[in-house]
Amino acid sequence: MSDVNSVILLVVILLNFFTLGSARLVACIRAVALQGALLALLPVTVHGLSGHSLILALGALTLKGLFIPWLLLRAIREVRIRREMEPLIGLVPTLFLGVLATVAAFLFADRLPLLLEHQEGLLVPASLATMLTGFLLLMTRRKAITQVVGYLILENGIFVFGVLLSTAMPLVVEAGVLLDLLVAVFVMGIVLNQINREFATINTERLSALKE
Amino acid sequence: MLVALILLPLLPAALSLVLPWYQLRSWLLPATGAAHLGLVLLLVSGAPPTPNPWIGLDALSRLVLLVTSLLFLGCAFYAVDYLAMRRDRGNRVMVPCLLVFLSAMTLAISARHLGLLWVAVETTTLVSAPLIYFNRNRLSIEATWKYLLLCSVGIALALLGMMFVAYSALGGGEPASLHLDWLLMQAPGLSRPWLHAGFVFLLVGFGTKMGLAPLHSWKPDAYGEAPALVGALLAGGLTSVAFLAILRAVQIMAAAGDVHIARQALVGLGLLSLVLAAVFMVRQPDIKRMLAYSSVEHMGILALGVGIGGLATFGALLHLINNALTKGCLFLTAGNIQRAFASKHLSEVRGALSVLPLSGGLFLAGFLAITGAPPFGPFLSEFTILRGLFAADRPLIAAAFLVLLAVIFIGMGATVLAATQGEAGEPPGRFKDRLLLVAPPLIMLLLVLGLGLYLPEPLRQLLEAGAHLLEVRS
Numbered sequence: 001m002s003d004v005n006s007v008i009l010l011v012v013i014l015l016n017f018f019t020l021g022s023a024r025l026v027a028c029i030r031a032v033a034l035q036g037a038l039l040a041l042l043p044v045t046v047h048g049l050s051g052h053s054l055i056l057a058l059g060a061l062t063l064k065g066l067f068i069p070w071l072l073l074r075a076i077r078e079v080r081i082r083r084e085m086e087p088l089i090g091l092v093p094t095l096f097l098g099v100l101a102t103v104a105a106f107l108f109a110d111r112l113p114l115l116l117e118h119q120e121g122l123l124v125p126a127s128l129a130t131m132l133t134g135f136l137l138l139m140t141r142r143k144a145i146t147q148v149v150g151y152l153i154l155e156n157g158i159f160v161f162g163v164l165l166s167t168a169m170p171l172v173v174e175a176g177v178l179l180d181l182l183v184a185v186f187v188m189g190i191v192l193n194q195i196n197r198e199f200a201t202i203n204t205e206r207l208s209a210l211k212e
Numbered sequence: 213m214l215v216a217l218i219l220l221p222l223l224p225a226a227l228s229l230v231l232p233w234y235q236l237r238s239w240l241l242p243a244t245g246a247a248h249l250g251l252v253l254l255l256v257s258g259a260p261p262t263p264n265p266w267i268g269l270d271a272l273s274r275l276v277l278l279v280t281s282l283l284f285l286g287c288a289f290y291a292v293d294y295l296a297m298r299r300d301r302g303n304r305v306m307v308p309c310l311l312v313f314l315s316a317m318t319l320a321i322s323a324r325h326l327g328l329l330w331v332a333v334e335t336t337t338l339v340s341a342p343l344i345y346f347n348r349n350r351l352s353i354e355a356t357w358k359y360l361l362l363c364s365v366g367i368a369l370a371l372l373g374m375m376f377v378a379y380s381a382l383g384g385g386e387p388a389s390l391h392l393d394w395l396l397m398q399a400p401g402l403s404r405p406w407l408h409a410g411f412v413f414l415l416v417g418f419g420t421k422m423g424l425a426p427l428h429s430w431k432p433d434a435y436g437e438a439p440a441l442v443g444a445l446l447a448g449g450l451t452s453v454a455f456l457a458i459l460r461a462v463q464i465m466a467a468a469g470d471v472h473i474a475r476q477a478l479v480g481l482g483l484l485s486l487v488l489a490a491v492f493m494v495r496q497p498d499i500k501r502m503l504a505y506s507s508v509e510h511m512g513i514l515a516l517g518v519g520i521g522g523l524a525t526f527g528a529l530l531h532l533i534n535n536a537l538t539k540g541c542l543f544l545t546a547g548n549i550q551r552a553f554a555s556k557h558l559s560e561v562r563g564a565l566s567v568l569p570l571s572g573g574l575f576l577a578g579f580l581a582i583t584g585a586p587p588f589g590p591f592l593s594e595f596t597i598l599r600g601l602f603a604a605d606r607p608l609i610a611a612a613f614l615v616l617l618a619v620i621f622i623g624m625g626a627t628v629l630a631a632t633q634g635e636a637g638e639p640p641g642r643f644k645d646r647l648l649l650v651a652p653p654l655i656m657l658l659l660v661l662g663l664g665l666y667l668p669e670p671l672r673q674l675l676e677a678g679a680h681l682l683e684v685r686s
Contacts, residue, residue: 112405113403113405113406115382115383131372138361138365144357147361151361151364151365151368154365154368155368158368158371158372158375161372161375162375164375164379165375165378165379165382165388167387167388169327169378169390170327173325173327173328173330173331173390176327176328176330176331177327177330177331177371179331180331180334180335180338183335183338184334184337184338184360184364187338187341187342187360188360188361188364191341191345191353191356191357191360194345194348194353195353195357198349198350198353199350204357207353207354207357207358208354209350209351209354210351210354210355210358210432210433210436210437
């Protein structure tokens with residue numbers, strides 16, 4: 001099974017780079033959807049088929065792979081934007097930073113005191129790299145919707161780490177986490193719509209009236 | 213019983229969605245608040261409830277529960293007249309969100325499982341976002357977006373921290389669990405590097421929610437733009453809940469015998485919060501933003517107190533009560549002043565005392581209380597922390613603490629005095645002090661005054677039991 005895992009995680013990391021380098025919002029959201037759907041397979045490939053891992057996988061697939069991306073795509077359609085113009089830092093430099101972050105994640109994961117059974121796989125470095133990618137997107141993009149995408153990628157990274165522990169986390173908590181994620185995106189979607197109505201753009205740079 | 217307390221606000225919340233009568237919907241708030249407080253008093257004074265691995269009350273949660281419930285009741289009464297005054301904005305969103313907010317805070321306070329705690333704290337973020345957006349204008353949407361994004365990212369990091377803590381327990385042979393009591397029992401055997409990393413992430417995550425510098429940047433915007441009663445609930449209630457979450461992490465570190473690392477981190481963040489608050493409070497022309505920085509300051513004091521340990525921890529827990537009630541008084545009266553002058557900016561707010569003798573006077577008295585003037589409660593708690601600093605032989609920190617408090621007193625005083633003293637320029641609007649807009653802050657201030665003069669024995673015991681939970685067990 002560990003081969004399957006590695007393939008999934010490598011694709012996940014490639015998708016990280018894709019979102020960092022892409023200027024098209026629809027493509028970014030589709031990439032996040034694909035990433036979420038792939039991650040949803042991990043509980044089953046890591047822990048094997050059981051009721052617990054199956055439910056977790058299904059929940060993650062429905063939310064991360066289908067429903068949330070659908071919400072975001074609908075939001076873009078409503079506010080009629082297609083492209084992430086003018087990120088705060090250019091696409092190539094962000095991509096470069098992303099590469100650096102990924103390398104750092106691999107180096108760092110090597111030094112972590114991991115349990116024997118986790119030392120070989122890509123789970124931990126992939127998780128760290130994905131989280132850092134999410135952070136990069138959050139910090140370097142102006143559009144509120146790309147920031148939501150960044151938040152989703154950050155959550156995806158945390159989800160990968162969570163797979164290591166899904167024995168420690170009872171289903172109730174996992175369900176709560178997924179549900180909260182859904183509601184968070186939902187609320188963000190509503191706010192996004194209001195921003196759009198109020199400012200006629202969802203550029204967060206306009207959100208700068210409040211400062212010292 | 214505790215389950216009933218958590219579920220209690222949900223029924224009126226559902227009811228408020230279908231009730232067609234505006235005024236009655238507003239009255240659901242104080243009715244629920246009173247029932248909540250009644251149940252809390254029963255629970256806090258009563259025998260410990262049957263142990264449950266998921267929810268339960270210890271000394272720390274009793275304390276925070278009591279404070280939150282009291283503050284909510286005050287804000288709920290205030291809300292009735294406030295919402296009556298702002299009929300144009302409606303209360304169809306406000307009332308149910310406030311009630312679910314109360315339920316989520318109660319769940320977060322009583323959670324004995326880190327995962328449940330996390331879910332509850334995240335829920336508080338989500339239901340309070342519509343509350344901040346109450347005014348539905350450009351500024352409030354900006355504040356809401358920052359609040360939502362920063363707190364969501366922060367809380368995501370707390371989730372990661374929680375996972376690190378769980379990972380630290382994996383090696384022990386037994387299946388790992390996130391039940392607090394189990395973690396406390398297993399703490400000495402937890403893997404150190406993971407536990408420490410977990411603590412850092414929990415501190416950063418819940419610290420964002422609590423508004424410790426440098427993670428406070430959402431606070432001035434959110435508190436500045438939210439309606440007064442929401443600001444009061446966030447500054448007094450939600451921050452205390454987030455602090456409790458941090459204290460849970462400290463408890464685990466203490467049980468693992470690594471409390472000194474946790475304490476150093478808390479002292480560092482605490483001092484930084486005091487410094488940043490002092491910097492931004494001087495010449496702050498916006499009275500609500502000033503209160504937000506004051507909140508950053510007092511979160512710093514709480515962190516500092518717990519970071520020093522011993523007597524200072526006791527002082528910090530006492531300060532938690534004082535801060536919540538005084539902030540309640542300040543925010544509510546600041547809201548009245550803002551209504552009367554249709555502004556919260558010093559350029560337009562002048563002579564609040566002559567226009568609104570009651571609200572203006574309470575605001576002024578609240579300022580004296582929060583900056584630690586005797587005989588109000590915060591004086592006693594800040595003095596206790598100071599004594600704790602000397603008892604722990606940290607004179608340099610004690611000196612810095614005093615200097616920063618003095619700077620903040622002067623900075624805040626300049627703004628408050630300018631707003632309250634002097635002649636009101638233009639004839640202000642038709643706003644008059646009304647009973648429900650003045651009585652809650654007055655009662656909060658009287659409670660704070662009472663706490664400064666006399667500390668009831670049961671409360672003292674509760675505080676000591678709480679402080680004891682944060683010490684290293686030998």
